[in-house]
């Protein structure tokens with residue numbers, strides 16, 4: 287009798303374990319949240335410690351060095367695309383896009399994931415008129431996207447996905463004054479070069495992340511993204527829903543000229559994930575204390591889970 291009871295108990299516990307094993311969400315493909323939260327936050331802290339990172343500044347140079355170093359460690363291949371921007375009749379500014387390539391396990395056309403690493407050279411939205419010409423820290427605007435992109439590089443090195451992934455760190459997104467036309471410089475340059483190549487080599491999808499570090503994260507659907515990449519946008523929001531993330535809002539809000547726009551114009555499905563409800567946008571108050579690792583990690587997870595299924 288005792289023997290039978292023991293066997294019964296053994297079977298009972300065994301079946302409970304099996305049920306628990308199978309019911310764990312996405313067992314086998316879960317992301318180590320502790321590790322990658324730390325990785326991403328460390329990158330953001332490091333970038334902010336460099337100071338403002340507008341083209342030509344010391345912080346900009348240090349950012350380039352950091353990105354190059356991490357690329358060497360984690361990417362299958364690192365490419366550089368230097369270009370010169372004429373800023374007036376007599377002067378110009380050197381800029382460069384950096385690209386990490388991951389070849390993927392199955393091949394096919396690549397997914398391009400991009401973020402701008404430059405920060406704005408002046409705080410033109412600051413409430414203090416004396417500060418309007420000072421360069422911003424750009425913890426969220428420039429920093430958060432770059433930190434997540436570097437985190438993705440580390441992750442892909444350990445967990446390759448089927449398609450090739452090209453991580454592009456765009457320069458000069460935030461360079462010029464309003465209406466100067468000197469915006470989206472790196473992505474425009476990249477798109478122009480791409481336009482000269484045969485279409486078979488164009489990205490399968492372009493995904494831009496920008497300003498995703500806000501503590502109060504709200505990512506609405508952006509108009510161009512919906513128009514040109516609705517299937518991909520649906521996938522992202524489905525993943526976010528499954529993860530129970532309230533920060534991804536189903537409503538469409540804002541039409542934004544971000545680094546996805548030059549690609550959207552070429553007819554490539556292009557998406558931007560951005561939280562544009564950020565009171566510190568283009569002010570000196572866009573600092574580390576306004577950012578949250580939970581926000582950044584949630585975007586990182588959604589992106590990684592989405593591209594795993596493509």
Ligand SMILES: [Zn+2]
Nearest residue numbers: 406427460568
């Ligand atoms: Zn900006």
